[in-house]
Amino acid sequence: MKSNPSSRAVASFSRRAFLKQSLIAGVAPLVVPGRVLGRDGGVAPSNRIALGGIGIGPRGKMVLETMLAEKDVHYRATCDVQARLRTDWVNRAEELYGKGACTAYRDFRELLARRDLDAVLIATGDRWHAVASMYAARAGKDVYCEKPCGITIGLCQSLSDTMRATGRVFQAGTQRRNVPNFQFAVHLARSGKLGRLHTLHASIYKLQVLHDWLPAEPEPDPEVIDWNMWLGPAPWRPYNKAYVVDRRWRGYYDFDSGAKLHDWGAHTVDLCQWAGNFDDTTPTVYEPDGDTIYARYANGVKLVMRPTGWIGQPAQSNNANFAVGSTGTCPVRFEGDEGWVETGDNGSIELHPASLRQEWRAFVMRGTDPSRHTREFLDCVKSRGTPAANHRVMRHTHIACHAAAIAWQLGRKARFDPATETFVGDESANRMRTRAVREPWIA
């Protein structure tokens, strides 16, 4: 469905078309320094990234708005299974760029077929992230994909392989890689300031898997809510408005990721992987104990995934990291034999010894703001550079989270071989590595 075909005229000024013309004319584009990346005010068409959005709900809005704030972005196409959101985003684009600036689609394949788009933001529910990203890459688009990027180990592997094979720029929405207080904590760990690292701590939600179906309701007109497209690669089940409108898909085995472990874990385990220099591997052992999962890397460093026990966190809290005195949501803690550091979303840093604080000079921003992360993605779209949360980083972080969640679901210790990305001597665990995507979608 295309609700606004008039945008073809706008599309004629695309970055791709302009670059092609200018190269042929011998006026080569300049792309790398900030000035020529188009961040200093007036942005020529050659430096404007034509962006499409798929499944832009509340989270997607936060991310997309940081992109729309950039002068070198032009939001040209939006796709959603809900008519209301299609209209909202066409209106928003028209506010920014004028009438006819943005076309709406119900089927993302039509959006991806547009040759004038450079990149897409994928912010659907988890069930769609990997499959939509792979379709986008095969259509020649760069991809910023919200986390969790794949609801099984198999999908994360396929996504990473596809991004590698197509040579597209990929950024997972794990924006804390570009938030300075977390960067600072990682800097302390990686530079040896904490001594020899021995334990990394990642906060996670209290784990949960739901299997029930909400009561069946009559399916709406697909023009209003396209239920079959909403389900996409996930297993069929009867429609209920709450899944779509209230986003009550969270926690469901069919729609969410890793027993909810990825909700925070995609961020916090990712930071631990980075801090320990484990971007190319995963832990080898996972042992659940209640709500906590103890993991260990091949070199002996421990990774503890736990919902509670953070500095300043109330004892009874599942995720009350907002409490006064805490470091905020998504806390991580890195411990070495000469010191430790703990930080979270409110930007405060707890550490020992106090002298480590002197390293803080260069890090000023804090919080969960994804603007630096999205800016890095946009810069890489132009320079073809490798963003911080690239497909390789995503692969290993997400697989570590999935392996931990599988061990928790099975309720037993599981050994994992990072080289083959399979469990060792545990067939049930291996069977849980992948789930068939619903026909006709291909992963």
Added chain:
Amino acid sequence: MDRMKMKLKFVAGLVLPAIAAFSAGDPGKTRELLARLQPASPLAERARACQQLAIVGTPEAVPALAVLLADTQLGHYAREALEAMALPEADAALRAALGRLQGAQLVGAINSLGVRGDAAAVPALVKLADGADANSAAAALVGLARIGAPAAIAKVEGALAGSRREAAAEAAIVAADRLLARGQPADAAKLFDAVRASGIPGQSRLSAVRGAILARGAAGVPLLLENLRSAEIASRDLALRTMRELPGAGVTAALVTELPRFSPGLQPLVLAALVERGGEGVLGAVEDQAASADPAVRLAALDALGRIGGPSSLPPLLRALGEEGEAAASARRSLVQLPAPGTDAALLRALASAGTDTQLKLIGVLGDRGAVGAAPALLRLARDPRVEISRAALRALAGAAAPGDLPELIRLAVSLRDDAARTLADRAIHGAAMKILEPEQRVEPLLAALRQSSGPAERAALMRPLGAVVRALGGSAPALEAVRVAAISAENAEREAAVRCLADWPDAAPASDLIALARGNAEPLRGVAFAGAVRLAANVAAGRDKTSVDALHLLTQANALVASDAERMMVVSALGHVRRIEALRLLEPYLQLDAVKTEAALAVVQIAPALLGGANAAAARSTLEKIAASERDAGVRARAAELLRSGAQTKKAKKAKAE
């Protein structure tokens, strides 16, 4: 990821399921789940049974699951189970289903066979790849690519010339990428080249170019260069990504050699990619480009030196720093970041011989680097007769000065006569003091200077930086003791500085001192002390400050000292936080005073809820009635009336009302 690891992962994907086939499933649970799978069970339960069979199912489950493959609602659930089971029976069931399934369900079964890498399915998939249905044919080509057997690959390659060449190209990329991962670069290159030769446009062609370059290794450099120089932007972009992946020192050397021969438009992009690659020769190439005649190339190089630069990068950066415009700004950023050892010393050497403009920039760089070793030089420059130099040095000392520099910095600060310069010096003192590791020690250098001071003017000058450090600490008993002494000095300048310091104190510890100072001083100090006392009392009353002082007592004393309507307003506003009958009584006279009556009424409305439920309810109601009847602000009047109607708004009362 290195080639070996990719290979291991690929092989494991094929082999491990087969090994696991000999230790499959849980017979007891399988039987239980098969019972739940019967048509009489609710649909959701049958779906869930399939998903559990995926994890624990034995061969016994396969026939029941196979029957469900054609079911429009449960077909995918059954396939989810069969696709996961490491059992040859599951392969056989999926193969058998190919003949009876249609449409999307047929595509699903083909996908599952591909995921499972079922070599026995190749003949059936070859047939489907030639079938009339485009969707199942495309799925069959991808399935064949995933299986990767020679016959499967041959079929995919052959299809590149057929009517479904675009689907074949996508499949061929999958197959070739797997060959490359499996350590068969020659076979991979052949297949990638076949896609390139097929003339298929779009992403498949780009993926094939990438693969063809990588499969050739160092021999892929000519193809890489060809695409880097392509007039087609997509090819150039693809090459820019691929040059980050192609390993080898020889490749790096070739690209470094080629760098100056690229067009100026391309050079910044290639430079960025080279910086990301790293390796021998890259730094030298970037330093060379820092002298490029092309502004954009030069900017890219200057920016890059901040990330990868070494000692040899200092000359080009310093040269650029001495210029104007973007090159200087870029060089400044890079000099601040430059990780090379000896940078601070080199900057100091340059500082000694530079002209004033460059000196100013160098001083800023040293400050932003937090160059502790530069503090002595900066302290010298802070006394320079050139005002711009001395101020820049003072500004830089905020970053560069260390605790050990504090005595000298304090001596300098107290000697300054210019207030703007002294403000900068105070900031530097604050910056250096806050670097002292033990918080309680951070005021000590300033207190030591106070003890050793030569006179009241010097002590007065120390009050401002001392207050700044105390505020950062949230209070300090030894500092308070020292400031109290200064606040009763016979010398006006010292007394004024100390009273101002106390008035800005972060906690209420000096509140009583300030009341006494308000009584004992003339204007303007009286007003400063009064305002400070009321502010500190209000903080305590509002719960923002936990210092153990009686806010009501302080405000009662302050109330006796008010000398203007502005001061009455301060007291009235602060009383609004004191939920006691005494506060109400202090407020009542103000309800008649035009200048503050609305603020007083608001204060009463704020504290009345705490009084309406107790022994002083009648007094509170009486005051509220007056406000409800005569207050000129409609909002305040309405709130008073509402309180009179609803009475005490305790949580308990609210809850009872709600129920």
